[in-house]
Amino acid sequence: xxxxxxxxxxxxxxxxxxxxxxxxxxxxxxxxxxxxxxxxxxxxxxxxxxxxxxxxxxxxxxxxxxxxxxxxxxxxxxxxxxxxxxxxxxxxxxxxxxxxxxxxxxxxxxxxxxxxxxxxxxxxxxxxxxxxxxxxxxxxxxxxxxxxxxxxxxxxxxxxxxxxxxxxxxxxxxxxxxxxxxxxxxxxxxxxxxxxxxxxxxxxxxxxxxxxxxxxxxxxxxxxxxxxxxxxx
Amino acid sequence: xxxxxxxxxxxxxxxxxxxxxxxxxxxxxxxxxxxxxxxxxxxxxxxxxxxxxxxxxxxxxxxxxxxxxxxxxxxxxxxxxxxxxxxxxxxxxxxxxxxxxxxxxxxxxxxxxxxxxxxxxxxxxxxxxxxxxxxxxxxxxxxxxxxxxxxxxxxxxxxxxxxxxxxxxxxxxxxxxxxxxxxxxxxxxxxxxxxxxxxxxxxxxxxxxxxxxxxxxxxxxxxxxxxxxxxxxxxxxxxxxxxxxxxxxxxxxxxxxxxxxxxxxxxxxxxxxxxxxxxxxxxxxxxxxxxxxxxxxxxxxxxxxxxxxxxxxxxxxxxxxxxxxxxxxxxxxxxxxxxxxxxxxxxxxxxxxxxxxxxxxxxxxxxxxxxxxxxxxxxxxxxxxxxxxxxxxxx
Amino acid sequence: xxxxxxxxxxxxxxxxxxxxxxxxxxxxxxxxxxxxxxxxxxxxxxxxxxxxxxxxxxxxxxxxxxxxxxxxxxxxxxxxxxxxxxxxxxxxxxxxxxxxxxxxxxxxxxxxxxxxxxxxxxxxxxxxxxxxxxxxxxxxxxxxxxxxxxxxxxxxxxxxxxxxxxxxxxxxxxxxxxxxxxxxxxxxxxxxxxxxxxxxxxxxxxxxxxxxxxxxxxxxxxxxxxxxxxxxxxxxxxxxxxxxxxxxxxxxxxxxxxxxxxxxxxxxxxxxxxxxxxxxxxxxxxxxxx
Numbered sequence: 017x018x019x020x021x022x023x024x025x026x027x028x029x030x031x032x033x034x035x036x037x038x039x040x041x042x043x044x045x046x047x048x049x050x051x052x053x054x055x056x057x058x059x060x061x062x063x064x065x066x067x068x069x070x071x072x073x074x075x076x077x078x079x080x081x082x083x084x085x086x087x088x089x090x091x092x093x094x095x096x097x098x099x100x101x102x103x104x105x106x107x108x109x110x111x112x113x114x115x116x117x118x119x120x121x122x123x124x125x126x127x128x129x130x131x132x133x134x135x136x137x138x139x140x141x142x143x144x145x146x147x148x149x150x151x152x153x154x155x156x157x158x159x160x161x162x163x164x165x166x167x168x169x170x171x172x173x174x175x176x177x178x179x180x181x182x183x184x185x186x187x188x189x190x191x192x193x194x195x196x197x198x199x200x201x202x203x204x205x206x207x208x209x210x211x212x213x214x215x216x217x218x219x220x221x222x223x224x225x226x227x228x229x230x231x232x233x234x235x236x237x238x239x240x241x242x243x244x245x246x247x248x249x
Numbered sequence: 250x251x252x253x254x255x256x257x258x259x260x261x262x263x264x265x266x267x268x269x270x271x272x273x274x275x276x277x278x279x280x281x282x283x284x285x286x287x288x289x290x291x292x293x294x295x296x297x298x299x300x301x302x303x304x305x306x307x308x309x310x311x312x313x314x315x316x317x318x319x320x321x322x323x324x325x326x327x328x329x330x331x332x333x334x335x336x337x338x339x340x341x342x343x344x345x346x347x348x349x350x351x352x353x354x355x356x357x358x359x360x361x362x363x364x365x366x367x368x369x370x371x372x373x374x375x376x377x378x379x380x381x382x383x384x385x386x387x388x389x390x391x392x393x394x395x396x397x398x399x400x401x402x403x404x405x406x407x408x409x410x411x412x413x414x415x416x417x418x419x420x421x422x423x424x425x426x427x428x429x430x431x432x433x434x435x436x437x438x439x440x441x442x443x444x445x446x447x448x449x450x451x452x453x454x455x456x457x458x459x460x461x462x463x464x465x466x467x468x469x470x471x472x473x474x475x476x477x478x479x480x481x482x483x484x485x486x487x488x489x490x491x492x493x494x495x496x497x498x499x500x501x502x503x504x505x506x507x508x509x510x511x512x513x514x515x516x517x518x519x520x521x522x523x524x525x526x527x528x529x530x531x532x533x534x535x536x537x538x539x540x541x542x543x544x545x546x547x548x549x550x551x552x553x554x555x556x557x558x559x560x561x562x563x564x565x566x567x568x569x570x571x572x573x574x575x576x577x578x579x580x581x582x583x584x585x586x587x588x589x590x591x592x593x594x595x596x597x598x599x600x601x602x603x604x605x606x607x608x609x610x611x612x613x614x615x616x617x618x619x620x621x622x623x624x625x626x627x628x629x630x631x632x633x634x635x636x637x638x639x640x641x642x643x644x
Numbered sequence: 645x646x647x648x649x650x651x652x653x654x655x656x657x658x659x660x661x662x663x664x665x666x667x668x669x670x671x672x673x674x675x676x677x678x679x680x681x682x683x684x685x686x687x688x689x690x691x692x693x694x695x696x697x698x699x700x701x702x703x704x705x706x707x708x709x710x711x712x713x714x715x716x717x718x719x720x721x722x723x724x725x726x727x728x729x730x731x732x733x734x735x736x737x738x739x740x741x742x743x744x745x746x747x748x749x750x751x752x753x754x755x756x757x758x759x760x761x762x763x764x765x766x767x768x769x770x771x772x773x774x775x776x777x778x779x780x781x782x783x784x785x786x787x788x789x790x791x792x793x794x795x796x797x798x799x800x801x802x803x804x805x806x807x808x809x810x811x812x813x814x815x816x817x818x819x820x821x822x823x824x825x826x827x828x829x830x831x832x833x834x835x836x837x838x839x840x841x842x843x844x845x846x847x848x849x850x851x852x853x854x855x856x857x858x859x860x861x862x863x864x865x866x867x868x869x870x871x872x873x874x875x876x877x878x879x880x881x882x883x884x885x886x887x888x889x890x891x892x893x894x895x896x897x898x899x900x901x902x903x904x905x906x907x908x909x910x911x912x913x914x915x916x917x918x919x920x921x922x923x924x925x926x927x928x929x930x931x932x933x934x
Contacts, residue, residue: 064823065822066819066822066823085827085829086822086823086825087822087825087826087827087828090822090823090824090825091825095823096823098819098820098823100819102817102819102820102823103817103820104812104813104816104817104820104821105816105817106812106816107812107813107816111809114809115809115810115813115821115824115826116824118806118809118810118824118825118826163824164823164824166824167824167825293859294857294859297760297761297857428904454903455902455903455904455906456903457906457907459862459863460907461657461850461853461854461855461860461863462653462657462853464649464650464653464654464895464898464899465650465653465895465898465899465903465906466898466903468646468649468650468899469899469903485761485855488855489855495771496771496772496779496781497649497772497779498772498779517763518761518763518855520763520765520766520852558760
């Protein structure tokens, strides 16, 4: 579904991605693992069109998208749940969800979509009319995920969903990602939390200073693997 | 002073010594030309007034040039922008004096700006004819080099006061005024003398420059219920006040300064004849635009500036230009600044062109025009009627 | 002095300040920039209205609508041509460009209209309607009603339309907006169009109250800016209410205390308010954005 080849990107004169390449097959959960500053978030933002690619290719669903603006990439069915969540703080939970679906779905579909998200995240249903700014960190992560799902994306990009969240919420997120994947959702996940990644991913790439340095089926790895740890450090 | 500037100064002196002939030593005077510096608000909001005023003077000078100039010399005008701003005006005058080395300067329509530049003329001893600025302090106390043929603010105040005294039944006055040097000058002599004339000011209301609303001012005047209202405001605000006065049912008469003598223009701005039907304005022109008295001067202006809209402002600068020309002619072929000043001082019953007065200077007199008249609109509101100095009922 | 008369006149002026403040707030909310050319937008609207009504001879309501739509179009074009290419530059750069734009628009207006002063005739005549001792100018009523209708339409637009919601979303979080597929460039254009449309409407309404000349917008920009600050700079209802407050304060101050301080009274009150409420009457303390 997604094939990234020799992708390069950066901010100004600083090059963050130095020819990164990986694939996300349809129906799978792929995780990019790496430490701080490895280039994980930049990879996600470049794929989603928020950071411009300086070289290389991104092929999504049979089309090259590395030169397209973010709203067109989104329209093709690629939704990013960013690390900062990027919610609309003064809007209610329902309004945030609505906006997630506005660009791709008709207004009648949106109501059904919201019901679907509420079924998946009952906590959000309780907070339906609260402003996003008043939600807890975990609830905000759920809302960001729900908002991305509103567009019924072919590919969901999750950028460090567990950042700053307690163990109970992380467990809840693991359950949700698994459930989504069981429903056929293709997911690209970026994580520092190895336990979370290994719990949900089919395949794992390890990224370090803007390059892929190792890859493996998730089942063959464990979080105690010393070599694996050293790459993350 | 830097060594470079001293060096340049010495070089200039040497060159001047080598090249200059005594007859041409006077700044701004050559065998064929006399340089006249001109400044005024050529940019900024007030440039609306600046251009027509300066153009009136330019029209006179061009006319003289077309007739062969003065004593064989053509008049060459050098322009600077003062933007109606004191600092910029002072800089403009400095430039005219030191860079352009003009013989005399004729310019200045904004009182505060001209006043700020006054020192330059006094120090540099350059003859200055005020273009249209009305502030008394520019020419009084007098300085040898500063002349004006514009009716000063105090004179305007006197013309209005003399007129008010002749209106039957008017004892209690309201004053609506701008808060600036211009309005202060107009009111200075007025305030000093109205009590002696048996009048009383029962309301003094301020209207800001460029105000677009005069509701509170109109209501304050209405509440005071005066016998007459004195308007010491610029044309824009005068129109706004009269419009709102009509809106809130005020009664005239209104007596305005010569700043709004273009009553027809005031009528348009205030939104119709109804708003200005009881307005009397002080005026320093011989007659309104289109009147036979103004024909000669109108023709001169239109010939030089066929695309300009003709307005009262078009004639403000002419009396000064005519006086400058008369004095230059009188000063003779061997033109010097001192001779020019002497020639100005000797002007007696000089031609003020479109202005109402006759120009009168003397060794101790620098305000050449002190007479004014009063105008109002005809009953149908379409023409200006010259009333002379005292009140009359318009049929 | 009749307080009701003062109030009506204050509300009429205030509703123009409100419209100016709304235009400023819209652009500020979206791009964090004060549009210093907004006074010239008002002047442009006034001249457009004048030309369509007096010169072309369209009926007033049609002239009004066409003038404000043209004002909106101008706003969209300004954004697309002048601001889109530098949208990612620091805010100060954008602010400086608006200053330049202010001079450019003034210059452009001087080409056809020169240095003359034009008079926009009032829609309903100058004769006031008397309600008891209260004199109400018909033009004041027109101004207040049209301004309130515009403000109402704007609230409805933001609350109920897709575009309105997308604009609010972009104001609150531009990255988030891009992530949910909103074409943020289009939102910028539309924001400027809407801001200039409202500014042009203020201009057409101000025409009969003020006189028309290219610099006519300066005073309205100052008062509108004061209202925007008083309202909290980011608040649409705040701008609306604060504009009315500024208009009424001016009138009451001038009418009841002194005409000498009328022009500065609003600024004086605003300084006092901001001493106690630094984020304005309706502004919120800057929240940490989620």
